[in-house]
Structures are given as C-alpha cells and as structure tokens.
Amino acid sequence: MKYLGERIREANEIALERMLSVEPVLVDVDTALNVIPDMTPNTILHAGPPIEWKRMCDPMKRAVRGALIFEGLAGSEDEAEKLLRTNKLKLSPNHHHNAVGPMTGIISPSMPVIVTSDLKFGRTAFSTLNEGGGKVLWFGTFGRETLDRLSWMRDVFAPVVKKVIAKTGGISVWNILAQGIQMGDECHNRHAASTNLFLKSIIEPLFSIDLSRDVALQVYRFIAGNSHFFLNITMTACKLALDAARDIQDSTTLTAMSRNGTDFGIRVSGLGDSWFIAPSPYLLDALYNPGYSPDDGAPDIGDSSIIETMGLGGFAIAAAPAMASFAGGSFQEAVSITKQMGLITLAKNSKFAIPVLDFAGTPTGIDVRKVVETGILPSINSAVVHKSSGTGQIGAGIVKAPYECFTKALMAFGERYNLAA
Amino acid sequence: MKYLGERIREANEIALERMLSVEPVLVDVDTALNVIPDMTPNTILHAGPPIEWKRMCDPMKRAVRGALIFEGLAGSEDEAEKLLRTNKLKLSPNHHHNAVGPMTGIISPSMPVIVTSDLKFGRTAFSTLNEGGGKVLWFGTFGRETLDRLSWMRDVFAPVVKKVIAKTGGISVWNILAQGIQMGDECHNRHAASTNLFLKSIIEPLFSIDLSRDVALQVYRFIAGNSHFFLNITMTACKLALDAARDIQDSTTLTAMSRNGTDFGIRVSGLGDSWFIAPSPYLLDALYNPGYSPDDGAPDIGDSSIIETMGLGGFAIAAAPAMASFAGGSFQEAVSITKQMGLITLAKNSKFAIPVLDFAGTPTGIDVRKVVETGILPSINSAVVHKSSGTGQIGAGIVKAPYECFTKALMAFGERYNLAA
Numbered sequence: 001m002k003y004l005g006e007r008i009r010e011a012n013e014i015a016l017e018r019m020l021s022v023e024p025v026l027v028d029v030d031t032a033l034n035v036i037p038d039m040t041p042n043t044i045l046h047a048g049p050p051i052e053w054k055r056m057c058d059p060m061k062r063a064v065r066g067a068l069i070f071e072g073l074a075g076s077e078d079e080a081e082k083l084l085r086t087n088k089l090k091l092s093p094n095h096h097h098n099a100v101g102p103m104t105g106i107i108s109p110s111m112p113v114i115v116t117s118d119l120k121f122g123r124t125a126f127s128t129l130n131e132g133g134g135k136v137l138w139f140g141t142f143g144r145e146t147l148d149r150l151s152w153m154r155d156v157f158a159p160v161v162k163k164v165i166a167k168t169g170g171i172s173v174w175n176i177l178a179q180g181i182q183m184g185d186e187c188h189n190r191h192a193a194s195t196n197l198f199l200k201s202i203i204e205p206l207f208s209i210d211l212s213r214d215v216a217l218q219v220y221r222f223i224a225g226n227s228h229f230f231l232n233i234t235m236t237a238c239k240l241a242l243d244a245a246r247d248i249q250d251s252t253t254l255t256a257m258s259r260n261g262t263d264f265g266i267r268v269s270g271l272g273d274s275w276f277i278a279p280s281p282y283l284l285d286a287l288y289n290p291g292y293s294p295d296d297g298a299p300d301i302g303d304s305s306i307i308e309t310m311g312l313g314g315f316a317i318a319a320a321p322a323m324a325s326f327a328g329g330s331f332q333e334a335v336s337i338t339k340q341m342g343l344i345t346l347a348k349n350s351k352f353a354i355p356v357l358d359f360a361g362t363p364t365g366i367d368v369r370k371v372v373e374t375g376i377l378p379s380i381n382s383a384v385v386h387k388s389s390g391t392g393q394i395g396a397g398i399v400k401a402p403y404e405c406f407t408k409a410l411m412a413f414g415e416r417y418n419l420a421a
Numbered sequence: 422m423k424y425l426g427e428r429i430r431e432a433n434e435i436a437l438e439r440m441l442s443v444e445p446v447l448v449d450v451d452t453a454l455n456v457i458p459d460m461t462p463n464t465i466l467h468a469g470p471p472i473e474w475k476r477m478c479d480p481m482k483r484a485v486r487g488a489l490i491f492e493g494l495a496g497s498e499d500e501a502e503k504l505l506r507t508n509k510l511k512l513s514p515n516h517h518h519n520a521v522g523p524m525t526g527i528i529s530p531s532m533p534v535i536v537t538s539d540l541k542f543g544r545t546a547f548s549t550l551n552e553g554g555g556k557v558l559w560f561g562t563f564g565r566e567t568l569d570r571l572s573w574m575r576d577v578f579a580p581v582v583k584k585v586i587a588k589t590g591g592i593s594v595w596n597i598l599a600q601g602i603q604m605g606d607e608c609h610n611r612h613a614a615s616t617n618l619f620l621k622s623i624i625e626p627l628f629s630i631d632l633s634r635d636v637a638l639q640v641y642r643f644i645a646g647n648s649h650f651f652l653n654i655t656m657t658a659c660k661l662a663l664d665a666a667r668d669i670q671d672s673t674t675l676t677a678m679s680r681n682g683t684d685f686g687i688r689v690s691g692l693g694d695s696w697f698i699a700p701s702p703y704l705l706d707a708l709y710n711p712g713y714s715p716d717d718g719a720p721d722i723g724d725s726s727i728i729e730t731m732g733l734g735g736f737a738i739a740a741a742p743a744m745a746s747f748a749g750g751s752f753q754e755a756v757s758i759t760k761q762m763g764l765i766t767l768a769k770n771s772k773f774a775i776p777v778l779d780f781a782g783t784p785t786g787i788d789v790r791k792v793v794e795t796g797i798l799p800s801i802n803s804a805v806v807h808k809s810s811g812t813g814q815i816g817a818g819i820v821k822a823p824y825e826c827f828t829k830a831l832m833a834f835g836e837r838y839n840l841a842a
Binding site for chain 1: 603604605613614617618620621624625628629634637638641642645741742743746751752776777778779780
C-alpha cells in the first residue's frame with residue numbers, strides 16, 4: 001500500500017500531464033442557449049462561485065439587470081430588479097456550465113459565445129466575445145450604448161466571426177499565446193500582441209468571405225480597437241486545461257480560482273466540485289484612474305483568474321514588466337513574483353517560455369499544500385470596477401488570493417482522504 | 422575662448438538633440454529614378470562605403486548583376502558582367518543618395534522605394550521595399566523567381582502600397598518602433614511585432630481603397646508573410662535621425678556605420694562626408710544554418726547598422742533576449758550588451774523604453790572618443806550570406822564594429838581640429 005504522500009505526488013503528476021497536454025482550438029461562435037450545457041431562456045450565468053442575488057456586488061447586479069433588459073425579460077432596471085426578487089430566474093456560475101467570463105462574467109441566453117474545443121480530451125469551453133471599453137456589461141456598467149453594442153455583436157459581429165473562424169479551420173490558442181509571451185503579453189491584463197496575432201490569423205478569411213466590405217471593416221475595427229479582445233479566448237483555453245485536471249483522486253492541484261465580487265473561491269482536483277470560499281480581496285497594489293482610490297473599488301471579481309490557475313497572467317508577469325509597474329513595481333519585482341510562483345507550483349510549462357528568464361517556462365500547476373506550507377499566495381493580475389456608481393473600470397493592478405481558501409481546502413482534503421486516521 | 426573638450430561636449434549635445442528630435446513619417450512609395458537624388462538610368466546603388474566593382478564581395482556582385490537584368494540593361498549574368506567592366510555604369514553608395522538598403526542594399530533605377538520624411542527638419546530618406554525570403558537580391562542570391570518577384574513588386578505591390586500610405590496620411594515610424602520595443606523587437610533582426618503593428622495601421626486603407634479583393638489579399642499576404650518587412654522602413658527613419666546630426670562642427674558623434682561586404686565604414690558628424698574604413702569583420706558569434714560555419718560566410722554587409730548608429734538593434738538587445746541566444750548568450754548577456762553600449766553613447770533615448778531595464782531608454786549617440794577610450798565596440802545584430810555559392814542567408818548573429826575605424830576617425834578629428842597645436 002502506498003503512503004498518501006506518494007499517492008498525492010502521482011496524482012498531481014497526472015493532473016499536470018493532463019493540464020499540459022490539452023490542445024485548445026477556437027472552433028466556433030454560437031448562441032449561448034444553443035451550446036452551453038443547462039442554459040435555459042431564464043438562466044443568467046455569472047463569474048465566480050455560486051452566489052444569490054442579494055449578496056451580489058453592485059457592478060454584478062448592474063450587469064445582470066442589463067442582461068435581462070437585453071434579453072427582453074425586463075423593460076427597465078426596476079422591472080429587472082423586481083423579476084430578480086421572484087423565483088423565475090436561475091442565477092448560476094459560469095464554471096458550472098463549462099464557461100468562464102471576465103469581471104462580472106455575465107452570459108445571458110441570446111448572447112453569442114466563443115466555442116473552444118480541446119482536441120486532446122474532447123471537452124468544450126465557452127465565453128462571451130469581449131465587449132471592449134465604454135459602458136460594458138463585463139465592467140458592471142450599463143446604458144443605451146451597451147444594449148446597442150450587444151445587439152450589434154449578436155446580429156452582425158458574431159455571425160461574421162463564426163464564418164471567419166469556420167474558414168480558418170480553427171485557431172490554436174496556445175500557439176498565439178506562446179508568441180504573445182515572446183512579445184510582452186502576460187496573457188491576462190496584457191493581450192496587445194496576442195490580439196494582433198489573432199487579427200493576423202483572421203484577416204485573410206475576413207476579407208475573403210462573401211461579405212460587404214463595410215461590414216468586414218466594421219468587424220476588423222471592433223477587434224483592432226480592443227487590445228483585450230483575445231482575453232476571453234485565452235480564458236476558455238485555460239478552462240479546458242484545468243477541466244482536464246479535475247476529479248483526480250488524491251490530487252492537491254488547483255483546478256479553479258474565481259471571484260464573484262463578493263466571494264473568492266477555489267477548487268481542487270481531488271475534491272471534485274466543491275468551492276472553498278473566503279471574502280474576495282480589494283486591490284491595494286493597483287494603479288487607479290485619477291480621482292479614484294482603493295476605497296472606491298468593489299472586491300476582486302471575475303473568472304479570469306483561471307488564467308493564473310493555468311500559470312499565466314500574474315504567474316508570467318516577468319514577461320510583461322509593465323504590468324508590475326502598474327502596482328509601482330520594478331522589473332526585478334516582476335521577476336521575483338514569477339519566481340515566487342515557482343515555489344507553489346508543480347512544474348514549468350515549456351510551451352510558454354519567458355525570454356527574460358532565459359526561456360524558462362511559466363510556473364504551472366498550483367499545489368494547495370505548497371500555498372499553505374509557504375504562505376506564498378497566488379498573484380493575480382486584475383482590474384477594479386467601481387463598487388457603487390456604475391462607472392465601470394477605475395483601475396488595474398495585482399491582488400493575492402486569500403489564504404483562507406487554501407487552508408479550508410487543505411482541511412477538507414484531510415477529511416476526505418482521512419489524514420487523521 | 423572655449424577649450425576643445427567643452428566645444429566637443431556642446432557640439433555633441435546639438436548632434437544628440439537633433440537626432441532625438443526627428444519625426445520620421447513613412448509618406449510614400451515611388452520609383453527610385455523619380456525620387457532619389459542623382460539617380461540615373463545607369464546608376465546602381467549599393468550598401469556600405471564606396472567600392473569599385475572588382476573589390477565587391479560575391480553576394481553583392483550577384484545582386485548587382487541581377488539588378489542589371491531586372492533593369493533590362495543586360496540579358497544574362499554574363500552580359501551583366503561584361504557591362505560592369507565598362508565605364509557605362511555608375512556604382513554608388515546608398516548613403517551618398519539619402520538612401521539605405523539592408524545586406525547587399527542594391528537599388529536600381531526602376532525599383533520602387535519607400536519614401537520617409539522627417540517632419541522636423543524636412544529631409545527625406547529612401548530604401549527598397551523588403552523582398553522577404555527565398556532567392557532575393559538583398560541576400561545576394563538571384564534566379565527566375567527573383568525577377569518575377571521584383572517585377573510583381575514594381576507593377577502590382579508598390580502601386581497599391583503607395584495608395585495605401587497616401588490614405589493613411591503617413592505612418593509615424595518611431596510610434597511603431599516604440600511599441601515594437603515593448604513587444605520584444607530590438608528593431609533590427611527582430612521586427613515581428615513592428616511588422617504586425619504596421620499591418621494593423623494599413624489594413625483599413627488596404628481593404629477600403631478601390632482595388633480588387635484578390636490584389637488586396639496578395640499585398641496583405643506578402644507583408645504578413647515576412648516578419649522583416651518593417652526593417653527597411655526602420656532604416657530610413659534611423660537614416661533621417663543620423664542625417665540630422667551630420668556636419669556639426671566639433672562633434673565626435675557617429676553619423677553612420679555601414680558595410681559593403683568588403684569594407685566597414687563609419688562617418689563622424691564633425692568630419693563631414695569622409696568614411697573611415699577597415700576590413701569588414703566575419704560573424705563569429707552567430708547561429709549558422711545546418712551545414713554552414715563561419716568559414717562559409719562573407720564579411721559583414723549592409724547599411725542596416727544605421728539602426729545601431731541610432732541606438733537600436735544590438736544596442737537594444739536587452740529588449741529581445743532571443744537575439745542574444747542566437748549567439749549562444751543568455752538574457753544576462755543581452756542586458757550586459759545594452760549596458761556596455763551605454764558606456765560609449767551620449768544619452769538614453771526615452772522614446773524607446775526597455776521594459777526589462779525598468780523602462781530605461783536605449784543607449785544612443787555613439788561617441789568616437791568613448792569607443793577609442795574604452796575599447797568597447799558597437800555591437801551589431803546582423804545576418805550572414807554565403808561568400809561564394811549564391812545560397813543567400815546562412816546564419817544570423819552578433820558582430821562588433823572594427824576598432825580601426827574609430828582610431829582612424831579620431832586621428833582625423835585630431836588633425837582636422839588641430840589637436841596637436
């Protein structure tokens with residue numbers, strides 16, 4: 001009979017091998033209701049671990065109300081509010097539907113979604129198409145322009161992108177991110193190069209398909225004008241990698257970190273679908289827009305920390321020192337963060353080679369035990385939204401996952417695997 | 422009366438201020454004969470300092486013969502060779518015609534050329550449009566496909582690019598390079614990000630102008646398929662910066678480094694148009710294609726070292742550690758090269774901020790005195806072509822400018838400014 005330590009080591013090797021062997025390919029764009037499992041006309045998906053309406057933070061509430069208006073389920077924010085106090089709607093976490101969404105992460109039934117498939121294990125993951133800047137649901141802000149943009153995305157943009165992706169035969173997400181890492185993207189808060197590379201991979205089909213030139217140019221402009229466009233695609237790929245590592249007996253490998261703006265939750269491979277929850281932290285190490293301070297921000301929010309769970313974003317910050325300087329840090333601080341993340345992870349992912357570390361791979365595969373033992377917390381590159389005014393984004397910076405999630409998970413692991421016996 | 426040291430310091434400040442204040446904008450594409458000063462139907466321009474036909478290296482000779490066939494001045498390489506032994510042609514350095522060209526750098530009268538203007542001082546500089554890979558004149562290799570490509574570039578590609586650039590209203594070269602430096606380009610051997618950024622700035626006009634979609638796609642593919650496309654544009658901008666610093670009384674600032682594959686030459690601001698010459702070095706610190714070694718390479722060649730004269734390329738190698746790894750070097754070696762270049766230059770160019778050096782600017786403004794005093798030689802990122810077989814490129818790596826050029830220039834400076842007196 002094997003000792004638990006040995007079993008954990010073997011289980012984590014399997015988890016890691018699965019994470020690293022996925023081949024995520026962007027294959028389609030479709031309507032959420034058509035493709036997302038257990039999506040219904042009355043379901044609204046949100047970022048983070050499960051949360052009921054009244055506990056949601058203000059920006060998430062605004063985005064949910066906006067989505068209900070977009071769906072035609074409510075005629076105004078007041079109507080939406082009333083509807084939300086009935087039992088007629090289902091609010092459910094993206095993560096329970098093979099989906100992920102940045103910031104508020106709201107997905108409603110008629111929204112178009114990215115469809116990314118893992119060629120290795122056959123899973124599929126979903127996310128919205130990134131809305132860009134301005135009054136946008138993902139940042140918890142809503143207005144007439146939000147509805148107009150969402151309608152255009154549904155009626156014009158998504159059908160074109162669907163055809164374009166079909167014509168490409170599928171776009172390898174890791175391929176783009178591997179180049180992005182060479183070009184100063186850490187693949188969370190900075191996707192400038194990756195978005196350019198994505199554009200490069202769709203220009204030919206976009207301008208070759210049977211389509212008016214005006215529409216093709218509109219589609220091009222929308223993507224080219226948003227350096228975060230590739231973010232949601234990255235998130236689906238990371239979701240696929242982590243889903244491949246789920247439900248492995250004895251494994252202490254993290255399979256999700258996610259925030260709903262109220263709670264921060266993590267999941268662990270050997271502990272199935274359970275969430276281990278703590279209050280979501282505020283962004284103290286951040287650059288705030290003029291006139292704003294940490295006092296104005298909502299707690300950290302979004303499924304985008306699936307990127308750090310996969311060893312990119314904050315874990316790859318040495319590749320994008322500008323992201324450390326957001327938080328007042330130097331290049332050496334960026335290197336130091338990436339190296340620290342090496343102390344709580346299982347391996348280096350050679351697919352993502354960091355030039356300034358002599359092309360060492362990104363630290364990947366967070367081990368709950370290592371986080372608890374060392375006290376080194378996963379470092380997440382994130383953005384801040386206003387806690388109450390509906391202003392949307394007010395800053396960006398670095399946040400640490402709460403220690404409490406990890407101690408809770410490790411205690412549950414002890415109980416589950418009978419460590420006391 | 423001021424001491425010479427003080428006069429030199431003041432003169433170098435003026436040179437530097439001029440270099441740093443140019444605003445190079447890509448404004449047009451036109452035919453060499455139409456726009457390059459002193460171009461004639463019988464003139465062939467080449468890289469490097471002046472050189473007569475018989476002293477040219479084999480790759481440059483091949484490119485010159487190819488250009489004569491392209492011009493219809495010769496029907497075969499033999500005929501070209503015979504013509505070159507007469508007095509009917511003028512071979513002249515690009516640098517004497519406000520032009521620059523990478524590697525062999527051949528410009529013949531009917532070739533289309535980039536036209537880049539300096540909005541600050543009103544100068545204009547020229548270069549060919551980059552041919553890309555395969556059998557190409559710039560790498561000193563020639564065949565049927567070379568002629569076909571050059572003809573297509575003249576008849577199809579250039580007229581489209583001309584219209585596209587006109588529609589953009591001009592493209593700021595520094596703007597693209599400043600972003601490129603943030604994305605892992607050192608802006609000589611690596612232009613992957615800059616070329617993507619250039620593409621991004623022309624997609625809308627390219628697909629908006631009155632043009633068949635097939636031709637627009639051909640033009641797009643040609644640029645998108647060549648990550649060095651922006652190289653020649655960078656060179657024209659650097660040429661403008663250095664030309665702005667020319668002919669300043671008392672200045673010891675370098676205004677050109679250039680190689681013709683036989684000789685390496687430098688020019689100094691306070692010494693007018695004189696070239697200070699030494700044998701061009703071989704690339705020892707380079708990665709050679711399988712089957713090739715330094716023994717197979719021609720001496721270093723091309724006007725592209727105008728990029729290092731401006732403080733990019735080898736001087737900015739810390740921004741592109743992959744370029745140091747070509748020569749077997751680590752990230753620390755790349756940083757060390759950039760820091761060493763700081764010891765022979767006058768200032769840091771804040772336009773080009775290197776992320777891994779906490780956004781310090783690139784070391785710029787080479788002072789001949791500092792090179793002679795320290796023995797630290799300008800480090801140039803370069804490529805190698807085969808010395809005799811017509812194979813074209815066989816490697817890429819790092820080369821140092823010859824010390825002899827600098828001692829000769831400093832002695833001439835002493836004579837010119839009567840240091841002995």
